[in-house]
Amino acid sequence: MEKKNVVSIEDRIPQLKEARKKKANRRLLFYLSIFFFLISMIVYFQSPLSHIKNIEVIGNEIVPEQDIISLSGLQSGSNIWLINQQAVTESITDHPMISSIEVERKLPQTVKLKVKEKNVIGFVKSNLEFHPVLENGMIVTTSNLQNKGNGPLLNNFSDEQYLQRMATELSKVPVDIFNLISEISWEPTEKNKYKILLYMNDGFIVDATIRNFSSKMKSYPSIVSQLNPNEKGIVHMGVGTYFEKID
Incomplete structure (x- = not known):
């Protein structure tokens, strides 16, 4: 008959005590870590x-x-x-x-x-100050604003209705063409309340209308590419499109 090894309780007691001691030490270390962490957080929150x-x-x-x-x-x-x-x-x-x-x-x-x-489509000048105009036609008159935008200067827009229409059209103009516009002046007549004049950075003047302005201006680069850059004048983009030389 095979003989089995039998370990008595007395022999296992030191091992059990050691295991319990290690477990207690780990538990103590865990609680001490939490304690010092909380103390550190309190000190941190109270410190600069x-x-x-x-x-x-x-x-x-x-x-x-x-x-x-x-x-x-x-x-x-x-x-x-x-x-x-x-x-x-x-x-x-x-x-x-x-x-x-x-x-x-x-x-x-x-x-x-x-x-x-918000998208700024231009500026209006008042008392030597430049006020941004948003794409909905709202003029921001808050003090201390800086004229850092690339939007054109909008002149003579004394009627809010036409300023709003102009702002809406400008917001739809391609960026490369938008950046060519230096100033826009509202020049209404009895026959055409939507008449505007644009002063371009390339030296040309554009006689146009607020109606369908964004779609008509898309053809501006191709029009001026056919003109002599040394001959300045007015590009008419109303009912018809033609160039009027200014002597």
């Missing part, structure tokens, strides 16, 4: 390391950086983890020029505000 030191604004071209920071309500020295992102977003997008905003924590101590401004 968790405070906002820098506020970065990117994406703005018209609205000054300081205006956006003021609207956000963010201040250096406040806790970076206590930012109410929804409140900051709502405050900044209340500005008529701001379309959207993203609030991003950039650890350790920087908050980044990514701004998207």
Whole structure:
């Protein structure tokens, strides 16, 4: 008959004690780690390391950086983890020029505000100040705006209805042609309330109408390509298209 090895309880007690000791040590280490982690977090939240030191604004071209920071309500020295992102977003997008905003924590101590401004199709001048005109025809008269856009200067648009129509048409003009327009002047007549004159960056003047302006201007590059660049004049793009030389 095969003899079996039998281990007595007395022989196993040291092994059981050692296993229990290791388990207790691991448990103690786990609780100590949690304790020191919590202490570290409390110290961190109470220390200047968790405070906002820098506020970065990117994406703005018209609205000054300081205006956006003021609207956000963010201040250096406040806790970076206590930012109410929804409140900051709502405050900044209340500005008529701001379309959207993203609030991003950039650890350790920087908050980044990514701004998207509304589409500016031009500017109007008033009291030596330039006010942006949005694609819906709204004139933004908020103070401290900077004339950094590429939009044309819109002159003599004393009637809001025609300014809105002009803004809508400009928003549909291809970018390469839009950038050629320096100024647009509303020059209504009894027969044509929609008459406008465009002063182009290439030196030509365009006699046109607000009606279907965006579609008609698409042919402008091909028209001027057939003209002598040294002969300046008026490109008529109303009922018919022709060139009138100016001596």
